[in-house]
Amino acid sequence: MYCPQKSKFITFVSLFTILAGVLVICGWLLNIDALKTLIPQYVTVKFSTAMCLCFLGVTTLLTQQSPKKNIRFALITLSIIVALFGLFGLLQDLLQFHVVTDQFFNGGNDTLTNTNYSYNSYATINTSICTLLLGLAFLLLGYKQQKIQLIGQYMLHVVTLISTVAIIGYLYGLSLFYKFSYVSSMPVHTASLFFGISIAAAFLHPQYGLTNLFTGSRVGNQMARKLFLPLELIFVVLGFLRFKTQYNHLVTLEVSIYMLPLIMLVICLTIVALTAIWLNRIDEKRSAAENEVISINSSLEKRVAERSVELTALVDKLGESERRYRLLIEHASDAIYVLNFDNNFTEVNASMCKMTGYSREELLQLNLVNLIEPGHLKIDPIVLSPDELAEAVIKERRFLKKDGTSFDVEVNVKKFSDDRILVIARDITARKAMETELRLAELKFRTLAEKSMVGIYIVQKRKFTYVNPRFAQVFGYSQEELINAPSAAMVVSEQHRDIALEHIRARLAGEIDSIDYEAIGQRADGSLNWVEFYGNMVTIDGEPTIIGSMIDITERKEAEELLRQSELKYKLLFDSNPLPMWMISKDDLSIIAANKAATRHYGYTIDEFLQMNARDLRIEEDWSAMVDSFNKNTSDSGDQGIFKHQRKDGSIINVQIITQDIVFNGRPVRLSLANDITEKIKSEELLRKSEANLQTILNTTDSAYALFDKNLRVLAYNTMAAKFIKTQYKHEQDGADLPADYFPIERFPQLEKFAGQVLTGHHVSYEIDYQQPNGDTMWYDVRLLPIIDSNDLILGLMISLYDITERKNAESDLKAAYERIHAQINSIKTMAWKQSHFMRSPVANLKGLAAMLKDDPGDATALAYVMFELDRLDAVIIEMANDAAIHED
Template sequence: MLNKFSVSAKLYLLLFITAVSIVGLGVYGISDLEDMNQNTQTLYTDRVLPFEQLSNVRFAYTTEILTVAQKVANRTLSFSDATKRVKQAEETINYNWGSYRQTYLTPEEAVLVKQTERTKQKAYKQYTELLILLTKQDYKALEKFIQTENSAGPAPFTVNLTQLMKFQVRVGKQIFTENNKIYHTTSKRFIILISGFLAIALSLSLYIIKNIRTLIKGILVRNDAIKETQEKYYSLFEQASDAIFIMNSEGNFTEANDSMCQLTGYSRDELLAMNVTDILNAEIIKMYPLVYATRKLGESVTGERKVVQKNGKIIDIEINGKKFTDDRITIISRDITARKAMEAELINAELKFRTLADKSMVGIYIVQKGKFVYVNPRFAEVFGYEASELIGREPVEAIVHPNYQAISNENIRLRVEGEVDSVHYEAMGKMKDGSANWVEFYGSRAVLEDEPTIIGSMIDITERKIAEEELKASEKKYKLLFESNPVPLWIIAKDDLSIIAANEAASNLYGYSKDELLNTSVKQLRPIEDWEQQQLSYQKKITGTVDFGVVRHVKKNGTPIFVSIISEDILFEGRPVRISSTVDVTEKLKAEEMLKKSEANLQTILNTTDTAYALLDHEFNVLEYNEIALLFAKQEFNFNPGESTNFFEHLPESRRTQFLGYIKEVFKGNTISYEATYDQPDGGNIWYYVKIFPISNKENEILGLVLAISDITERKNGEQSLQLAYQRIKTNIGFIREMIWKQSHILRSPLANLKGLITILQSDPGDEEVLAHIKTELDRMDAVFIEMAQDTSADDMNY
C-alpha cells in the first residue's frame, strides 16, 4: 500500500505520525503539568507568600517592638528614634497581616488565625502602651514595662505566628509530595508511550530510507551542474574588498570571504564554527537584537554594529544584509572605525563645550550678526531669563542698562570691525523685571563659519559692588566709632611701637593732645622699668582678642594709673599693628581693695560668732559658710560643704517635707524661724534655733537664702529645769494644803468640844472674867482656822 505514495508523501506521513505522537504526548503531559502548575501556584500564593508575610510580621514584632524598650533603657536608642521604629513596625505588621488574611485559609488555619488575632489585639495594646511611654520619655515607667514583659514569658503573639508559619511549611510539604507523585507517574507513562511511537517511527523510517537512496542518485547528477555555477559565485565572493559572510536563520556562519577573515582576525574554519553573536558586542545586542530571521524575503537590512576581533579589539562596522529563500542571510560589512572615531571626537568636543558652558558659574555668550546665537544657563540666570529667551535678541538692548548702552555698543563695534581683539569692562545690567544689577564683561573677537563673532564671558559683580559700597560706609562708621568711643582706643605699629592712631578719650585719659600722641612711642605710657616687658609683649603674635589684664601706665604729668588692656593683632594698610583699648581701673582697684578688707572683717565676725551661717542658692547648693556652719554640718549630717555642696541631699528624709514648706515661704519674701532638736548618740538632745531669710537684689528678685542656726540647748535645758522645779513646787504646795486641811480639821474637833464645855460652864459660871477670855481666844482661834481653810481653797483655784 505504501508503494503507491511518493518519497515526499512517505516522509510527510512519517512526520505526521511523529507530530501526532508528539502532540499526543504533549497533550497528555500538559494535563499533568497543569495539575502540577496548579499545585505550584497554590503552593506560592497560599503558602510561600503567606509564609513571607507572617515572617515579616514576626520579624517586625520581635525585632522592632519587643527589643526597642530595652534598647532605650540601655541608652543605645533615643526616644524619638524608638517611637519612629515602633510606628514603622506597626505599619509593617498591619499591612502584612491584612494581606495574609486575604489569602486562602484552610479550616484548621482559620482557627489558628482567630487565636492569633486575639493575641495580636493584646500585642497592639502592648505596643500602644510602649508608644505612650516613649512619648513621655519616662525611664522609670519604661523599666517597669520591661520587667512586666520579661516576667510574662514568651510573647503569645510570637508563638501563634510561629505556629502559623509551621502550618504553611507542613501544607507546602504536602503539595510538594503531590507534585512528586504526579511527576513520577507521568514519567513512567511517557516512557511507555515514547517507546511505542519510536517503534512505529523506526519501521516507517527504514522503509523510507530505501526510497531515498534512489532519489539521491538523481540529485547527484543535477549537483554537478550546480557546482560550476557555485565556482563562479565563490570567485566573486572571495575577491570582494568588502567583508562578506553568509549565515543561517540561527546566526551560525555558513560562509565567509577573506576580507571577513581579515576584518575579524579569525580564520575561515574558526568563523564557520562560530555564531554571529560570538563576534558582536553583547551590550549592543541587548539594546538592538538581531532581526534578520524576522525579515521578509529579499528585504534589505542596513545598520551599524560593533564587532569584537579575535585580539579583543572592538571595531565599528556598517552592514547591509538580505534574506534569501533557503533561509540564508547574506551580510556585506565594511569597517567604519576610523569614521566613528572622528564622529566621536566631534561629539565629545561639543559635549565638553556644552558641559563646561552649561555647568559653568560664569556666564558665557556668543554673538553673531548683532544677535545672541548662544548663551549658557548662568548668563541667562543673571538677567532673570531662560537661555531660550535671549537667543536671537540684540544684546545691548536686552541686558544693558540705558545709561551704559552707548559704552557697550562701542565695545562691540571695536571688536566686530577688528580694531581691538578683546575688551574688559564693567557695566550696569538690565534684568528681565526691569531691575538693575552690575556685571563684568570679558570678550574677544573670532571668526566662525566665515562670520565675525564675539565670544565672551560675564561675571555677576552685584554683590561685590554692594560690598564695596558697604565697605566705604563701614569705614565711615569705623572712623566715627573709633573717634567718638568713650573708651580709649589705640592703633600701634608692632615693629617700632609708634602710635598710628588714638581717639579723643585716649588723649584725655593720659593728658596728651592727639598730635603729641601721634608723634611719640607707646613706651612713653609705661614706666621705664616695664619697657623690656612691653617690647616682648609686642613681639609675640596673638590670635583673636586677648585680655592682657591690668597694666601700670603713666600719665603725661607723671601720675601712675592702672589700666585694663584688651588687644588684637590686625593688618592696617599692609602693616602689622595692634589695636588696643585701655580702661582706667585705678579707682576700681582701690574699691576692690576696700571691699576685700570689708569681706575679711565680715569673715572674722562670722568665724568668731557662735551662730552657724550658710548662703544657699535656689537649688540648695551651699555658696558660702562659716566655721560654725562647717562643724554643725559635720556633726549633724556628716556633711562637708567643701566636698559636696548640696545641703538638701544630706537633710534627713523625715525633715525634708517641713523644710520645703519653710523654703516656699522664704522664696515669697518671708523670714521663717523655728526650733529643732537632734538626738545624740549618748541619748541626749541638742536644741537649735533656726532662722531662714531671703537674699534679693535691687529689683527684689530673690537670689537665694541665708540659713542661721544657733545652739540653744543650754537655754532649753534651763527652761526644762525651771519647769521641773515648778512641778515640784506645785506638788509640795498640794502636800502642804492637804496637811493644813487635815490639821485644821483636827484642831476644829477639840475646839468644838471646848465650845461645848463653855456652854456647860455658862450654866454654872465660876469666874466670869476667865470665861470671857477663854471664849475670846477660842473665837480668835476659830477665825484663824477659817481663814486658813479659805486660803487653801483659793490656792486650789489658782492651780
C-alpha cells in the first residue's frame, strides 16, 4: 500500500476476520458443523469463502506493517488470489459450471438433489461479487496514483453497500438476489464479515470517498459521526420488530405499527437532545475563548504602554552605544564589516579597506562573493541563513585583494538581532605560513631526539621517580627536589590536592587506565598556576606506574577568563581587546587611557598609566624617532613597525605597534595597539638554529638519509643520499623528483611494497647489492621507518642506507677460508685413512715374512715376498708425500 493509515481498529478487524476464516476451514477439514456455521442454526460458510476471508484478513493486517519489498509482493499476490476466487465463483453462477474447490471438503454429504443445483459448494453471487471487488480494490489501492486509489475506495463502498443490503434483508426476512442465481442469498455472518473488512479497508485511505465524510475533524464531520449510528438504529429496530412479528409472534402487526412511530419519535428526540448538548458545549467554549481574548488584550494594552516608556529610554542609550560602537569599529585593528543576508556589504571599517585594497565606496558596491577566491568558495560555500548563525561561527576564508593576490583570513561571524551579520576578519597569512613551516619542521625533526617542551613525569608509589627539566621549571623546583619529594601531589594546590591524590590512587590501583584533568598547581615560591595533566597507567618491573605529561595552561586559563569576562561586560568595546591598547595625546605624549591588557602586560596599574608619558614605555634610543612619528598625521591605521618597550620590572620586550590617529573628547590622540612578538622572534631564531643543526648532523654522517611523504615525494635528503643516487642511478637529485622517475623498473615494485608496509606502521630492513661497472659489487643495509607525529599519525617514511660492502666482502673471505680449511681436513682424513689401511697390509705381511726368514734365512721365496711388500710400502709413502705436496700448494 502507498502510505496506508495505521489503526488499532483495522488490526482488530483483520485478526477477527482471520480467526473466523480459520475456524470455518477447521470445521470443513475436521467435519465439525458448529465451526462450519460459526453461529448455531445458521447456514454454513463455504470453504472457498473462508479461504478468501483469511486472505483478506492477512492482506489488511500486512498494510499495518512497515512498507517493505517483500510485504508489497505478498499484498499483490494475496489480492490477485482473492480476485481470482471471486471471478471463478461469479463465472460458476453465471455460466453454470463447477470448479471443484469445496467438493474435497464436504465429503459428498451435502450434495443437493434438486435439479437446480449440482453442488452446494457454489458461493452465492453477491458473495462472489464482494470477493472480486475486495481483491480488485486492494490491488488498486496499492498504486500511487490518486485516481486509481479513488476507484479502489469506491469498490470498497460497493462491498459495504452489498453487505449492508444483505444484513438488512436478513433483519426484515427478505431473500436477495434470487434472480441472479439458483443458490441462496449471502449468509448473515458472511455479510457481517464482508461489511467489517470493507469498512476497515476503507479506513486505510480515509481521505478518499465517503470515508472522508466521517473521519474529518470539522464540525460537519463530527455531526455526521454523531448522527449516523442513531439513524442506523432506526433500521435495526424496524428489522427487529419485523423479525419478531413474523417469526416469534411476540407482538401483533397493529402493535408493531403503533410502536414504530413511537420508537422513531424517541430516537429522533434523543438525536436532537444529544446534538443540542454538543452544540451548547461548543458555544460555551467559544464564549470562554472570547472572554479570555478580551482579558489578554486589556493586559497587553497596559504592557504596551509600560514598554513604550522603557523603549524610549533604551533608544537614548542605544544612540550613545551606537556612537561608541561605530568609533571602536572604525578604529579597530581587525577588519570589521557588516553584511545582509544577500551577502552585500552594508558597513566596512578602515582596516577592511586597507586589507583588501578597495575603498569604502567600492566595497559597499560589492558582494562578499567578489572577495572570496572562486576555488575556495566552491569547496566552502557561504552559508548565512538565520538558522546557521544562531551562535557565533569562526572559520577561515581565502580572500582576494583588489590587485588579484589572495590571502588567508580568520572570520568571526555573528548575527545581529535585526538580521544583519557582523564579521570580524583578521589576516592570518603570516600565521598560516608559519604553521606550514612548523609542519615541515616537525616532519624533519620527528626522527631525531629533541628536548620536550611538555613536562614529562613518572610516578611510582605516589612519588615522582622522574621529571624532565620542563616539568621542574613550570613549578620552580629542581629535578632532584621533586624526585625526593614525599608526595607527587605537592605540586598541586590545597584546593585540588585531594582530587589529584584520588586520580593517582585510582590509576595505581588499576581502576582506570588513563585520565586527563586540569588542576591549580603550586610553585615553589607559593604562587599558583593552572596545569593540565595527562597520565596513563603502565607496569614497570612489576610495579604500577603512572607515565604522563603536563602542560602549563596558565596563560590559556587567564586568556579564557579574560575573554569570558570581556565578552560579558564590554563585548567589542575598548577593554575587550586582548592586546595592550592605550590612547596617547599627540600634543604632550601623555597616556590618557589604557586597557586591562596593557596593565597585565606591562605591570602598571591603570592609575599609573594615566600618570605616565609615552616615553616611559620606550627605551631612550627610540625617543627621538617616536617624537617625529607623533608629529606626523596618520589618517589610516597602519603598522608602525617593531620597537622595544620597557615593562615596569625593567624587562625589555619586542612589540609590533599598530596605530590610528583619532579625535577623542576634542583632543587629537593616537590609538595604539602593541603586539608582543618577543617569543615569536625567539621561536623563529630557535627554529633556524635547530634546522641548521639538523642539516649539519645529516650532512656529516656516513649514512644516506631521505625523508618522503605518503606519496613518495622527496621532502629532504643529505649529501650521502644525493651521492648514492648519482653513483648508482646516474641521476642528479631534484626536490621535485619521484623515485619512479629514476628507480630501476625491476626494483621499484619492491620499494612500493615495502613503503606500503611502513605506512601502516611496520619497520622494514633488508640488504641489497648493486653491480659496479668494474665488476665489483656494492652492498647496502636498507632500513625503512615510519615518520609519526605526536598524535600517532603517520606522515611519511624515512629511508636510510649504510654501505656494508666491506662487511660483506669479509664474510665472503671468511666463507672461502672455511671451505679451504674443510678441504684440508678432508685431505688429512684421507692421509690418515691411507696410513691405517694401505700401510697396515704391507707391514703385517713383512712381520710374517720376517718370522719365516728367521727360521730359514735362505728361503728365496720368502725373500722375494719381502721385496714385494717393501715396494708396496714405498709406493704408499710416495703417494702420501705427493698428497702432502698438493695440500701445501
